[in-house]
Amino acid sequence: MGSKAARAKSKLPTKPSAAANIGSMITLRPAGERGHADHGWLNTFHTFSFADYYDPKHMGFRALRVLNDDRIAAGRGFGAHGHRDMEIITYVLEGSLAHKDSMGQQEVLEPNMVQAMSAGTGVIHSEFNGSPKEPVHLIQIWIEPAEMDVAPAYQQFGYDPSEKKGRLRLIAGPDKKTSDPAAFIHQDARMYASVLAAGESLTQPIAKGRHAWVHCATGNITLNGHALKEGDGAALSDEAALEIAGAGASGGEFLVFDLA
Amino acid sequence: MTTPNLPPINVMVVFYSRYGETERLALAAGVGAVQARANIRLRRLKDLAGAEIIARDPRWAENLARMTPEYIAPREIDAEWADVILLASCPDSPGEAEQYLQALQAKPKEGRQIVSLADDPADRLASARAQGRNAVESARKLKT
Numbered sequence: 001m002g003s004k005a006a007r008a009k010s011k012l013p014t015k016p017s018a019a020a021n022i023g024s025m026i027t028l029r030p031a032g033e034r035g036h037a038d039h040g041w042l043n044t045f046h047t048f049s050f051a052d053y054y055d056p057k058h059m060g061f062r063a064l065r066v067l068n069d070d071r072i073a074a075g076r077g078f079g080a081h082g083h084r085d086m087e088i089i090t091y092v093l094e095g096s097l098a099h100k101d102s103m104g105q106q107e108v109l110e111p112n113m114v115q116a117m118s119a120g121t122g123v124i125h126s127e128f129n130g131s132p133k134e135p136v137h138l139i140q141i142w143i144e145p146a147e148m149d150v151a152p153a154y155q156q157f158g159y160d161p162s163e164k165k166g167r168l169r170l171i172a173g174p175d176k177k178t179s180d181p182a183a184f185i186h187q188d189a190r191m192y193a194s195v196l197a198a199g200e201s202l203t204q205p206i207a208k209g210r211h212a213w214v215h216c217a218t219g220n221i222t223l224n225g226h227a228l229k230e231g232d233g234a235a236l237s238d239e240a241a242l243e244i245a246g247a248g249a250s251g252g253e254f255l256v257f258d259l260a
Numbered sequence: 261m262t263t264p265n266l267p268p269i270n271v272m273v274v275f276y277s278r279y280g281e282t283e284r285l286a287l288a289a290g291v292g293a294v295q296a297r298a299n300i301r302l303r304r305l306k307d308l309a310g311a312e313i314i315a316r317d318p319r320w321a322e323n324l325a326r327m328t329p330e331y332i333a334p335r336e337i338d339a340e341w342a343d344v345i346l347l348a349s350c351p352d353s354p355g356e357a358e359q360y361l362q363a364l365q366a367k368p369k370e371g372r373q374i375v376s377l378a379d380d381p382a383d384r385l386a387s388a389r390a391q392g393r394n395a396v397e398s399a400r401k402l403k404t
Contacts, residue, residue, distance in 0.1 A: 079331055081301075082290060122292075
């Protein structure tokens with residue numbers, strides 16, 4: 001925990017991310033330590049406790065409650081089920097996802113599109129792979145709302161993939177008016193997506209008292225000197241900034257959460 | 261977020277639907293149960309009719325193809341899990357729900373409530389939501 005030698009070592013870009021806790025400010029969540037269930041039709045990794053995976057040490061981070069990395073087989077999916085008081089954001093990496101809900105929405109979601117659902121007083125929805133042939137790879141995020149019993153709402157928008165290249169592209173947040181279209185959520189939390197090519201980097205300040213979660217969705221990145229590969233996550237508290245660079249042969253795609 | 265400290269209530273919504281109308285009623289009752297902070301499972305009863313009969317009715321066949329991946333049939337463990345079973349019967353074919361109700365009654369579970377949903381033509385979805393909410397609230401009263 002935080003010796004100078006350990007810190008110096010941890011800044012080597014080749015450092016494996018298997019060590020769970022380096023320093024007091026960045027806590028790594030290695031992909032291989034996540035909860036995992038392979039149901040055949042669904043291969044899912046849970047960064048935080050979810051469904052049959054329960055670990056009291058990993059119940060979420062700040063308002064970020066769930067981060068599931070799901071691969072759903074062609075034509076399969078989650079049948080009708082209910083949600084209440086949760087902001088649910090779905091980020092498709094590959095393939096397509098068909099969504100249907102009790103608010104009357106029937107949509108198909110693809111990469112570079114975002115779906116956000118405020119469950120509020122209660123919704124029932126189903127999510128199925130929209131393709132009869134190809135699997136779908138997606139990340140589903142649950143953020144606890146600051147306010148309960150809000151009216152259920154559904155939002156979906158698309159964006160040009162260039163908007164997340166080399167920069168953080170706002171996906172969801174508490175601001176009703178944003179320069180780029182983004183989903184409104186009932187929480188003081190912002191979710192960004194980004195793609196960095198190998199060697200490309202960005203720096204994002206973290207406001208005092210704020211926290212951040214970084215999830216490497218595909219490929220490889222470095223985060224404040226730590227190497228993250230697909231599925232790895234990291235919690236940051238009391239850090240001044242995120243310094244992220246694309247690593248490996250082709251960089252990586254990642255999500256950043258700015259949390260109260 | 262503050263979660264109200266309410267005893268958890270498990271609700272299984274069981275329906276039989278051919279064309280989607282009773283499904284809508286069941287979904288509305290399910291939303292009502294979710295609104296009352298219940299855990300829910302939605303289950304569709306299997307058709308008593310054979311595949312040949314269904315194939316002769318394209319609307320039925322089409323809806324069946326849509327509903328099959330969405331809902332599994334109720335299992336014994338679902339009936340065991342449930343504190344409340346909301347049962348929605350299809351007016352075109354009440355046999356499926358009747359048969360299931362008899363099976364439930366043959367194997368009673370203490371404290372479990374079975375509510376047959378009434379289809380109120382005045383405002384069927386709002387009424388189904390209210391029935392879902394009310395069933396959860398009365399089950400909760402019994403638990404507290």
